[in-house]
Amino acid sequence: MHTNTLAIEVTDLTVAYRDNPVLWDVDLAVPAGILMAIVGPNGAGKTTLIKAILGLVPIAAGQTLIYGKPYAVQRRLVGYVPQRGSVDWDFPTSVLDVVMMGRYGALGWIRRPGRRERDLAYEALEKVKMHNFADRQISQLSGGQQQRVFLARALVQDAQVYFMDEPFQGVDATTERTIVTLLQELRSAGKTVVVVHHDLQTVPQYFDWVTLLNVRRIASGMVSEVFTEENLRLTYGGRVTLIGHNSASSMLSEPLSAADHNKG
Amino acid sequence: MDLMSMLQAVLFNYTLRTVALGAATLGIVSGALGCYAVLRRQALLGDAMSHAALPGIVLAFLLTGTRQPLVLMLGAMVAGWLATLALIGIVRTTRIKEDSALGILLSVFFGFGMVLLALAQKQPNAAQAGLSKFLFGQAASLVVRDVVTMVGLGTVALLLMLLFWKEFKLLSFDPDFGTTQGFPIRLLDIGLTALIVVAIVVGLQTVGVVLMSAMLVAPAAAARQWTDRLGVMVALAAFFGALAGVVGAMISATARGMSTGPTVVLCISAIVVFSIFFAPNRGLVWNMVRQQRNRQHLLRRVDRELVLEPE
Numbered sequence: 001m002h003t004n005t006l007a008i009e010v011t012d013l014t015v016a017y018r019d020n021p022v023l024w025d026v027d028l029a030v031p032a033g034i035l036m037a038i039v040g041p042n043g044a045g046k047t048t049l050i051k052a053i054l055g056l057v058p059i060a061a062g063q064t065l066i067y068g069k070p071y072a073v074q075r076r077l078v079g080y081v082p083q084r085g086s087v088d089w090d091f092p093t094s095v096l097d098v099v100m101m102g103r104y105g106a107l108g109w110i111r112r113p114g115r116r117e118r119d120l121a122y123e124a125l126e127k128v129k130m131h132n133f134a135d136r137q138i139s140q141l142s143g144g145q146q147q148r149v150f151l152a153r154a155l156v157q158d159a160q161v162y163f164m165d166e167p168f169q170g171v172d173a174t175t176e177r178t179i180v181t182l183l184q185e186l187r188s189a190g191k192t193v194v195v196v197h198h199d200l201q202t203v204p205q206y207f208d209w210v211t212l213l214n215v216r217r218i219a220s221g222m223v224s225e226v227f228t229e230e231n232l233r234l235t236y237g238g239r240v241t242l243i244g245h246n247s248a249s250s251m252l253s254e255p256l257s258a259a260d261h262n263k264g
Numbered sequence: 265m266d267l268m269s270m271l272q273a274v275l276f277n278y279t280l281r282t283v284a285l286g287a288a289t290l291g292i293v294s295g296a297l298g299c300y301a302v303l304r305r306q307a308l309l310g311d312a313m314s315h316a317a318l319p320g321i322v323l324a325f326l327l328t329g330t331r332q333p334l335v336l337m338l339g340a341m342v343a344g345w346l347a348t349l350a351l352i353g354i355v356r357t358t359r360i361k362e363d364s365a366l367g368i369l370l371s372v373f374f375g376f377g378m379v380l381l382a383l384a385q386k387q388p389n390a391a392q393a394g395l396s397k398f399l400f401g402q403a404a405s406l407v408v409r410d411v412v413t414m415v416g417l418g419t420v421a422l423l424l425m426l427l428f429w430k431e432f433k434l435l436s437f438d439p440d441f442g443t444t445q446g447f448p449i450r451l452l453d454i455g456l457t458a459l460i461v462v463a464i465v466v467g468l469q470t471v472g473v474v475l476m477s478a479m480l481v482a483p484a485a486a487a488r489q490w491t492d493r494l495g496v497m498v499a500l501a502a503f504f505g506a507l508a509g510v511v512g513a514m515i516s517a518t519a520r521g522m523s524t525g526p527t528v529v530l531c532i533s534a535i536v537v538f539s540i541f542f543a544p545n546r547g548l549v550w551n552m553v554r555q556q557r558n559r560q561h562l563l564r565r566v567d568r569e570l571v572l573e574p575e
Contacts, residue, residue, distance in 0.1 A: 051440075104434055105444075107430070
């Protein structure tokens, strides 16, 4: 069945803030088992798109399905990594405690996390190379370490579909490498990952699919097909200089090697 | 009165024992639940809700004619709840920001309460005489019936807080993530706010509407200095609240004509100031020592490495 293979299906999604449309009539069809970037200029509605799919902002019109059913009944299949800046990192809690929050939904009401949750959280921390920080207070972490803690919290959810809001924003080289490895592991495990991304240079290197968004959906599909100069111009207006010395098409024919890509 | 005779009085004097028990209860409940108000940056909301309680208390008295603690507390709760609804309404429908809306509500409700209080005091019966104590608090006026009500309400509030510990932690740290975990965050928010209202109401007769918010904010702020764990913070804040409550209530109950609110607030302020300066890690004194040490380390390194090899 065609719909069964779609991990995420968004139709006619419109979100407005007061009378300003933030997203206008967006359609998306994301097959299972791919890594997809959402790119677009500031204010393009990238975060809003994720939040609308997760039911965190009210939608004016449209529908979103996860594996063919509404998100509300598929919640357990969906993991979420919000923007790092969305919480107070001076909150009195430890790294392990934050990661265990990813199990709260599965635990349900009132039941406290126990040994099993502790073990799962520790395992997830090992995957993001943060297990030595398990007992640290979260305010003692660097930005990249905070990001990895948030990733671990999503990993313990053991979801099928992951939404990540700017996980690469302002992180160190170690964290960037860890995230890239993690994304690839998730893909090999058959998971679908949607990432709000800012760095156009790394899109062909890190992702299979890309959605170009600027309030409307400009294009969505395989990177090799839709990540073109033309589409980027449509998305960003005239400012395609963002691509740097390479043109989009030459990037596609020969992806940047790690050496070219000298952004730490 | 020296410390020993004060301790003796608390243990063996029936009135003082009642007062101490009431003050300890209010300190524990407001200290523990105040942590959430502080962590969620809702300290001002507590202030507005406690001021808003005044018209509720006086109206409850005017309508029923009794000074039953439960009736007055119910009036306070309803008023606090209305103020919260009004706040949400103003922020949603107008362009007025939350802090301005809180300021407006606080003064409107409090002003209305003062007018009602003046009306009530014109009444010929003697029952209204105790109402003005709700302004700055009068621990000495606590009787067993009041304390029983306070302990009952406070126990329920604390048990609910412990029962929904994990849910309230999630709500306070990352509400959006809580929603994706399937919890009705809006409902939890209302529930936690209701518990904070209960904490305020429990303390109103002892501390008074004007200064009650200090008992929510100050113990939590002091406790945060000493620990990085939510559980420890809540327990410490409850302890600080109880300590300040009992000491303050004792001072005011044994000195004639002294309101309890101000003495309790002075006690908790002393704890806050001490914590800000002397708590390890977060304390200002330790920070200064640490900075000084780092500077000396750096200077010594500069001496060693740069002076030895001049340009």
